[in-house]
Amino acid sequence: DTEVTQTPKHLVMGMTNKKSLKCEQHMGHRAMYWYKQKAKKPPELMFVYSYEKLSINESVPSRFSPECPNSSLLNLHLHALQPEDSALYLCASSQDGIGELFFGEGSRLTVL
Amino acid sequence: SQQGEEDPQALSIQEGENATMNCSYKTSINNLQWYRQNSGRGLVHLILIRSNEREKHSGRLRVTLDTSKKSSSLLITASRAADTASYFCATSNYGQNFVFGPGTRLSVLP
Numbered sequence: 001d002t003e004v005t006q007t008p009k010h011l012v013m014g015m016t017n018k019k020s021l022k023c024e025q026h027m028g029h030r031a032m033y034w035y036k037q038k039a040k041k042p043p044e045l046m047f048v049y050s051y052e053k054l055s056i057n058e059s060v061p062s063r064f065s066p067e068c069p070n071s072s073l074l075n076l077h078l079h080a081l082q083p084e085d086s087a088l089y090l091c092a093s094s095q096d097g098i099g100e101l102f103f104g105e106g107s108r109l110t111v112l
Numbered sequence: 113s114q115q116g117e118e119d120p121q122a123l124s125i126q127e128g129e130n131a132t133m134n135c136s137y138k139t140s141i142n143n144l145q146w147y148r149q150n151s152g153r154g155l156v157h158l159i160l161i162r163s164n165e166r167e168k169h170s171g172r173l174r175v176t177l178d179t180s181k182k183s184s185s186l187l188i189t190a191s192r193a194a195d196t197a198s199y200f201c202a203t204s205n206y207g208q209n210f211v212f213g214p215g216t217r218l219s220v221l222p
Contacts, residue, residue: 004154031208042200042212043155056209090154097208098142103154 006091006104014112015081021107023074023091031055031097032074034066035090037106043090049074050097081111117213118201124219131188133216135201136181142206144177146186149198149215158186158199191220 004025013019023032031050035043048056049068057066063085065077074091088108092101119134135144143162147155161168161177161184168175174187188195200215 006154033210040217042215045209045211048208050208056207088152092155094208098204098206100145100157100160101147101155101202101210102157103147105154106152108152 004091004093004102004104006089006107008107009105010108010110012110012112013078013081015083017081018077018079020078021076021089021091021109023076023104024072025093025102026072027093027095027102028071029093029095029102030071031094032068033092033094033101034074034076035092037088037090047076048097078109081109083111085109086111118199118216120216121214122217122219124221125191127191127193127220127222129191129220131191131195131218131220133186133199133218135184135186135213137184137201137203137213138182139203139205141179141203143204144175144184145202145204145210146173146175146184147200147202147212149200151197155200188218191218193220193222196220 007022034046037043045058046060047066052068063080067075088106090106091104117136145160146158149155159170172189177184198215198217201213202210
């Protein structure tokens with residue numbers, strides 16, 4: 001199984017809602033990532049988890065809250081988002097944090 | 113800060129032609145990788161080249177790395193319409209942070 005699965009594929013939420021994005025991999029990878037991508041732009045790193053511990057937080061606003069319940073799962077909790085947070089949110093995993101990244105298909109988020 | 117910078121930003125070619133994309137970066141790296149992204153989809157890993165390698169091939173892909181110039185190039189030979197996508201380089205500098213360049217949008221016309 002070389003897949004990274006993200007749910008939901010699409011999410012529309014109001015600025016007062018609380019929602020979560022989910023990511024799952026069963027490749028035994030030790031590093032998991034959240035990236036944010038705006039249209040026609042490259043992915044921008046948000047968070048990195050290594051061995052289930054948060055190792056990198058790229059100064060992301062606290063309205064985004066990551067969680068790694070176990071080595072296969074990664075969540076991104078969303079609260080009080082702004083319309084400018086609308087983007088494609090990509091989850092990725094890596095065997096060792098240095099080599100190839102495996103990406104999910106992304107969750108397209110629209111904040112109204 | 114962003115490391116990789118792709119050139120050109122957009123490229124349009126005919127099917128069967130070769131496509132060359134370039135990437136420049138600013139600091140020392142452990143490896144450089146190239147990814148493809150079809151519109152609105154996730155990124156797919158194409159090839160990884162380590163800092164001690166100068167050239168690598170994978171099928172119709174050829175990647176070169178010049179660490180003295182801090183640059184890399186991706187060559188796609190005999191392009192197909194299915195190669196239409198955005199291509200990103202990403203650098204890893206010994207940490208866990210993969211930094212992506214702005215990307216090249218490739219259009220292969222039938």
